[in-house]
Amino acid sequence: MRIDKKQIEQHNSDVQKTHQKRFDFTKSEIPNAEAIIQKLIDFNVAIPSWALGTGGTRFARFSGAGEPGTLEQKMEDIGVLHALNNSSGAISLHIPWDIPSDYTAIKKLATDLNLKFDAMNSNTFQDQKEQALSYKFGSLQNTNKAIRQQAINHNIEVIKHGVELGSKALTVWLSDGSCFPGQLNFRKAFQNTLAGLEEIYAALPSDWKVFVEYKAFEPNFYSMTVGDWGQSLLYANKLGPKAFTLVDLGHHLPNANIEQIVALLMMEEKLAGFHFNDSKYGDDDLTVGSIKPYQLFLIFNELVEGMDARGMNHASDLGWMIDASHNVKDPLEDLLQSVEAIMISYAQALLLDRAALNKAQDNNDVVAAQEILQSTFRTDVRAIVAEARLRAGGALDPIAFYRNNKVRASLIKERGTNTVATGL
Numbered sequence: 001m002r003i004d005k006k007q008i009e010q011h012n013s014d015v016q017k018t019h020q021k022r023f024d025f026t027k028s029e030i031p032n033a034e035a036i037i038q039k040l041i042d043f044n045v046a047i048p049s050w051a052l053g054t055g056g057t058r059f060a061r062f063s064g065a066g067e068p069g070t071l072e073q074k075m076e077d078i079g080v081l082h083a084l085n086n087s088s089g090a091i092s093l094h095i096p097w098d099i100p101s102d103y104t105a106i107k108k109l110a111t112d113l114n115l116k117f118d119a120m121n122s123n124t125f126q127d128q129k130e131q132a133l134s135y136k137f138g139s140l141q142n143t144n145k146a147i148r149q150q151a152i153n154h155n156i157e158v159i160k161h162g163v164e165l166g167s168k169a170l171t172v173w174l175s176d177g178s179c180f181p182g183q184l185n186f187r188k189a190f191q192n193t194l195a196g197l198e199e200i201y202a203a204l205p206s207d208w209k210v211f212v213e214y215k216a217f218e219p220n221f222y223s224m225t226v227g228d229w230g231q232s233l234l235y236a237n238k239l240g241p242k243a244f245t246l247v248d249l250g251h252h253l254p255n256a257n258i259e260q261i262v263a264l265l266m267m268e269e270k271l272a273g274f275h276f277n278d279s280k281y282g283d284d285d286l287t288v289g290s291i292k293p294y295q296l297f298l299i300f301n302e303l304v305e306g307m308d309a310r311g312m313n314h315a316s317d318l319g320w321m322i323d324a325s326h327n328v329k330d331p332l333e334d335l336l337q338s339v340e341a342i343m344i345s346y347a348q349a350l351l352l353d354r355a356a357l358n359k360a361q362d363n364n365d366v367v368a369a370q371e372i373l374q375s376t377f378r379t380d381v382r383a384i385v386a387e388a389r390l391r392a393g394g395a396l397d398p399i400a401f402y403r404n405n406k407v408r409a410s411l412i413k414e415r416g417t418n419t420v421a422t423g424l
């Protein structure tokens with residue numbers, strides 16, 4: 001399904017008056033509003049192909065209706081998001097969940113929908129039907145050389161699919177680790193994993209990057225072989241300049257200071273980018289900004305500070321992606337909320353008075369520093385984010401548009417009630 005531009009124009013004219021009042025007020029309060037709007041227009045967050053269907057928990061999956069049953073339909077769903085918010089112009093594929101059967105047709109569809117192919121994701125955390133050897137005891141860390149080789153080959157295969165589609169990065173997330181003390185020799189597991197990553201690294205085209213994603217626990221609960229940013233950075237440093245550490249917000253032990261991790265990874269020029277989500281306990285994969293919006297703002301504050309310190313392009317020098325699971329909401333509505341939360345935090349980080357914060361820090365003025373951060377966080381920037389969408393041809397209120405125009409009902413009509421998207 002495609003969104004009719006005329007419907008968007010109609011929606012925008014219906015809500016324009018209210019928006020204009022809010023925007024005029026916000027603009028009067030924020031001196032650099034125009035510069036922020038331009039940055040927001042340029043900023044895009046990739047949507048993972050596995051987040052378009054209803055996700056499951058470890059206990060059940062309650063599939064929604066009208067889920068995308070094919071890669072093409074997943075892309076069309078992202079096309080809907082992008083038409084509405086102008087900030088979801090990329091898709092991140094997971095192989096083998098989304099193996100493209102016809103590269104030319106898929107690329108043409110992407111062009112029609114104005115989508116790019118973001119990082120490719122490999123999957124050695126599940127056994128596939130036709131697979132010769134099992135990953136039950138890990139993939140790149142495995143004590144069995146043939147299993148390690150199978151995992152290496154899979155990653156190289158994923159790079160090949162990505163090259164065909166025009167992607168420029170491979171994200172490797174390994175579920176490798178152990179559930180019980182004594183199960184694993186930590187040093188050997190690390191060395192096997194490093195050797196495997198080295199082979200994968202050697203297969204990267206010259207303009208590609210590899211993102212090493214870490215996770216503190218789950219599915220292994222005693223040790224993870226890429227368990228934290230320190231281990232990931234160790235691999236990335238040993239691999240070379242094309243290897244980076246990927247931060248998934250849900251992959252830390254409780255209360256980890258993620259904003260500090262981000263600042264230091266950027267200082268080392270080793271931050272790959274993000275998998276955005278939110279969590280209360282572990283890898284909860286909840287809607288971005290739904291649980292800890294202040295933390296999201298603090299992370300963006302460090303990102304903007306660190307990117308500007310190195311003269312980086314905010315829109316393209318790091319990988320931005322959502323990685324969430326939508327169990328009780330319509331996935332498309334959830335993704336619209338997630339992107340909105342990201343844009344709000346980004347806009348707030350852009351409006352922060354950095355000179356004043358630096359001065360407060362230099363003077364050890366703790367109270368002033370807190371005032372600056374919190375008054376910025378409490379500034380309502382929603383009208384600025386909406387204005388950026390309006391100027392780029394999107395909808396002023398994407399969720400209202402989605403509901404009023406009965407997008408899900410149209411998808412159900414087109415696809416039926418029993419489709420199930422590939423993914424977890």
Ligand code: PSV
Nearest residue numbers: 121173213248275283323424
């Ligand atoms: C693992 O929890 C993860 O965050 C990795 O990025 C996977 O690719 C993704 O979720 C989907 O399982």
Ligand code: MN
Nearest residue numbers: 213248275323
């Ligand atoms: Mn992730």
